[in-house]
Amino acid sequence: EPEVTQTPSHQVTQMGQEVILRCVPISNHLYFYWYRQILGQKVEFLVSFYNNEISEKSEIFDDQFSVERPDGSNFTLKIRSTKLEDSAMYFCASRAKGFLNTEAFFGQGTRLTVV
Amino acid sequence: AQSVTQLGSHVSVSEGALVLLRCNYSSSVPPYLFWYVQYPNQGLQLLLKYTSAATLVKGINGFEAEFKKSETSFHLTKPSAHMSDAAEYFCAVRSMNSGGYQKVTFGIGTKLQVIP
Numbered sequence: 001e002p003e004v005t006q007t008p009s010h011q012v013t014q015m016g017q018e019v020i021l022r023c024v025p026i027s028n029h030l031y032f033y034w035y036r037q038i039l040g041q042k043v044e045f046l047v048s049f050y051n052n053e054i055s056e057k058s059e060i061f062d063d064q065f066s067v068e069r070p071d072g073s074n075f076t077l078k079i080r081s082t083k084l085e086d087s088a089m090y091f092c093a094s095r096a097k098g099f100l101n102t103e104a105f106f107g108q109g110t111r112l113t114v115v
Numbered sequence: 116a117q118s119v120t121q122l123g124s125h126v127s128v129s130e131g132a133l134v135l136l137r138c139n140y141s142s143s144v145p146p147y148l149f150w151y152v153q154y155p156n157q158g159l160q161l162l163l164k165y166t167s168a169a170t171l172v173k174g175i176n177g178f179e180a181e182f183k184k185s186e187t188s189f190h191l192t193k194p195s196a197h198m199s200d201a202a203e204y205f206c207a208v209r210s211m212n213s214g215g216y217q218k219v220t221f222g223i224g225t226k227l228q229v230i231p
Contacts (some may be wrong), residue, residue, distance in 0.1 A: 043205060043221040055216035102147045102166055102209050104219050108158035
């Protein structure tokens with residue numbers, strides 16, 4: 001069964017460093033998402049991406065964040081200068097084209113720890 | 116705007132007992148609703164979805180949910196809890212921005228504990 005894969009599963013970084021979280025969405029999907037879940041809190045929307053551009057972003061997704069689809073398979077989230085409060089589980093998701101294809105399929109997540 | 120509210124951040128049931136996890140939605144348009152499950156240290160897995168067809172939706176692992184427009188509810192149930200059902204359950208709604216782009220908006224989650 002096709003699935004969304006994320007690497008690495010866990011990343012530890014020092015405050016102020018740049019991190020790139022990687023995702024391989026399901027191959028025929030066209031809509032891509034990043035969500036995050038701070039420990040013990042709800043799953044929050046960060047950004048959606050379609051046709052090589054951001055279609056929506058939340059207030060969390062400030063100038064420190066960027067997304068990219070560098071090739072036909074990867075979808076990345078970059079945090080330019082990490083802060084302690086960026087520590088969270090980051091989930092990538094993808095969705096197929098079509099108004100009725102409503103569900104997003106999520107990866108296993110990358111746990112980011114900023115020290 | 117679309118949103119969901121989950122009542123009860125923690126629910127405990129005995130093994131074999133009925134599971135009932137509550138979710139109410141707010142939507143200005145006919146909603147598309149989902150339940151996702153997150154097992155410890157794992158990602159989000161879709162349990163079931165409602166997309167305006169049958170109001171009683173059956174999902175994986177014996178779970179089902181009933182869409183009740185009059186109550187704006189989409190509660191998740193399972194007749195008999197199993198130890199393996201211990202997880203966090205998220206109710207979610209499809210929301211769309213002004214450009215017509217969809218995303219999933221999650222509730223706060225309900226942690227289900229199953230007591231032997």
